[in-house]
Amino acid sequence: MSRPSETGRLDQLIGEARTGRPRAIGRLISLVENQAPELPALMATLAPDTGRARVIGxxxxxxxxxxxxxxxxVTELRQRGQRVAVLAVDPSSPFSGGALLGDRVRMQQHALDDGVFIRSMATRGHLGGLAVAAPQAIRVLDAAGFDLVLVETVGVGQSEVEVAEQVDVTLVLLAPGMGDGVQAAKAGVLEIGDVFVVNKADRDGAHAVVRELRNMVALTQRTPADWKPPVVSIVAVDGTGIIELLAELDRFFAQAAASGLTARRRLARARREVESLVLARLRAAVPTQGRDGLDALATAVANGRLDAYTAADRLLVSTPSGSTTA
Amino acid sequence: MSRPSETGRLDQLIGEARTGRPRAIGRLISLVENQAPELPALMATLAPDTGRARVIGxxxxxxxxxxxxxxxxVTELRQRGQRVAVLAVDPSSPFSGGALLGDRVRMQQHALDDGVFIRSMATRGHLGGLAVAAPQAIRVLDAAGFDLVLVETVGVGQSEVEVAEQVDVTLVLLAPGMGDGVQAAKAGVLEIGDVFVVNKADRDGAHAVVRELRNMVALTQRTPADWKPPVVSIVAVDGTGIIELLAELDRFFAQAAASGLTARRRLARARREVESLVLARLRAAVPTQGRDGLDALATAVANGRLDAYTAADRLLVSTPSGSTTA
Known part of the structure; x- marks a missing residue:
């Protein structure tokens, strides 16, 4: 248990975060990032205040x-009086912390606006990884009263799919002149996009990208089948098409609320989060030392003296039960 | 336990695989792919015969x-009388089985050679995923007497890193004209390469790729620090440079044996494999149904009635201990 003074400090941070103070919100997300011992208390306190924000990947x-x-x-949403949080994650790289916010010069216009919160987050090495860290950070922002949480990720391999599992709706962004045809074809991006956005629509080749994308989307099997992902053209640098994009998002949320899709996605997300926490705790209970610990058994497997199944059996016998670790 | 007739059938398959019969080897790898109930018995039988093959990613x-x-x-290794297995894996895509061997027309020259075994393998959805399936398939090929096992993967995002964890040495292949500068810069490929290979070295821009790569490799922090990854130029289509590439591999294996690197990598691999099996079994023991099952608790978390930590605690209490599931 936390000491009373620590609990008081946490309560104060939570109170300040609820009023939208950026420093308090940032401190709470740092607790998520660092797997701080206060996390269970924090999440238990925030739980009743969550579920309101739209989470957009x-x-x-x-x-x-x-x-x-x-x-x-963000500019358009602020004009409508909405509070917006931006969370940038790079779950794919085990090597660098990522400079995802490096070129975020354009975001500086929002730096002094308390209705906008911007934060990058490292999740590698986190207990349970992105499956735990992202929902926790989203809950902090949700409880802090943001109407929208934008979760941005770099587009490499598996990371899009992992992030799509954490959000209510996924926008897939493309642009003309980025290589051979529609880059979305790789890594299953066509399957995860709820709305496709072609940026730099004033450039050569934009029409071809839109056309190709529409054809590919029409051919892609999707669940649920009742939503046909639209393809929206924008020129982000001057704001062209942003109003149309937000209208498509509104249309998505209305339909997803009616069909129960948003509720199903949130349930699946909660399920993965709980399961990840349980597995992380079970994993922590696996002994490494001793005659039937992981180190000794792995050595025997590497040397061909034992197979991995027999090693796993022995390790399970020496692992305390769930009830004793809880 | 298996019935006697099934055990007899498995023993017969293992015996035939040891003599190098491709159909028997293929059947054993299918057992790995399908998580067949015979796997523990198969792996226990094969364990003493493993550890000889060089595993090259x-x-x-x-x-x-x-x-x-x-x-x-393969052509050069066959001329030296070595037996070679090729295992193609695509761990990154959750959607398609992958057509990794689709354009393997060039491999058809080896189709009738019993000293060559070629196989693609799906690992998604496998109990424990690639961390379990790849070492098991490699053990089958190792026990079947292949001198080298080449593990090939598509180069997207996280998959290279995952495959690098399964092999003794990692070759990273590049070519000129594939986009902006050295493509290796993305996704941490520089850190995982033990030997860099520039293919199509007769084309324009190949020298620039080699030079740029050498500079980047020199700047990359690596573990262990005592091996400087060489950059080898080849023209695979006519075999130019293949002898030099194999010489660099020999040099790597000699140094890695002396420094203990190969032993350390094999131990780490065994450790991940055992740990993955243990976690998969623990996960299978987590109850989904009932008042304190995963389904009900995830619903409470999604609705904000409960936080994920409290849900995980309750789930752990209702999870049987390792000793009762083993």
Missing amino acids: LTGAPGVGKSTTVAAL | LTGAPGVGKSTTVAAL
Whole structure:
């Protein structure tokens, strides 16, 4: 248990975050990032205040204009009086912390606006990884009263798919002149996009990208089948098409509320989060030392003295039960 | 336990695989792919016969010439009388089974050679995923007496890193004209390469790629620090440079044996494999149904009635201990 003074400090941070104070919100997200011991208390306190924010994922290859698009969306949403949080995650790289916010020069116009919160987050090495860290950070922002949470990720391989699992709706961003045909074809991006956005629509080749994308989307099997992902053309740098994009998002949320899709996605997200926490705790209970610990058994497997199944059996016998670790 | 007739059938398959019969080897790898109930018995039988094969990972972006390079390596190794297995894996896509062997026309010259075994393997959805399936398939090929096992993967995002964890040495393949500068810069490929190979070295821009790569490799922090990854130029389509590439591999294996690197990597691999099996079994023991099952608790979390930590605690209490599931 936390000491009373620590609990008081946490309560104060939570109170300040609820009034939208950026420093308090940032401190709470740092607790998420650092797997702080206060996390269970924090999440238990925040739980009743969550579920209101729309959580929007934005993904796309480097160079398509993600930061510019986020900035344009934020500008329009602020004019409508909405409070917006931007969370940038890079779950794919085990090596670098990522400079995802590096070129976020365009976001500086929002730096002094308390209705906008911008934060990058490292999730690698986190207990349970992105499946735990992203929902926790989203809950902090949700409880802090943001109407929208934009989760931005770099577009490499598996990371889009992982981020799509954490959000209510996924925007896939493309641009003309980024290589051979529609880059979305790789890595299953066609399957995860709820709305496709072609940025730099004033450039040569934009029409071809839109046309090709529409054809590919029409051919892609999707669940649920009742939503046909639209393809929206924008020029993020001057705001062209942003109003139309937000209208498509509204249309998505209305239909997803009626069909129960948003509720189903949120349930699946909660399920993965709980399961990840349980697995992380079970994993922590696996002994490494001793005659039947992981170190000794792995050595025996590497040397061909034992197979991995027999090693796993022995390790399970020496692992305390769930009830004793809880 | 297996019935006697099934055990007899498995023993017969293992016996035939040891003599190098491709159909028997293929059947054993299918057991791995399908998580067959015979797997623990199979792995226990094979364990003493493993640890001899050199396991070589080969990765690179689509279009750099992976298949052609594999074919050229196989041709030269066969001339030296070595038996070679090729295992193609695509761990990154949750959607398609992958057509990794689709353009393997060049491999057809080896189709009737019993000293060559070629197989693609799906690992998504496998109990424990690639961390379990790849070492198991490699053990089958190792026990079947292949001198080298080439593990080929498509070069997208996280998959190279995952495959690098399964092999003794990682070759990273590049080619000129594949986009902006050295494509390796993305996704941490520089950190995982033990030997860099520039294919299509007769084309314009190949010298620039080699030079740029050498500079980047020199600047990359690596573990262990005592091996400086060489950059080898080849023209896979006519076999140019393949002898030099194999010489660099020999040099790597000699140094890695002396420094203990190969032993350390094999131990880390065994450790991940055992841990993955343990976690998969613990996960299977988590209850989904009932008042304190995963379904009900995830619903409470999604609705904000409960936080994920409290849900995880309750789920752990209702999870049987390791000893009762083993």
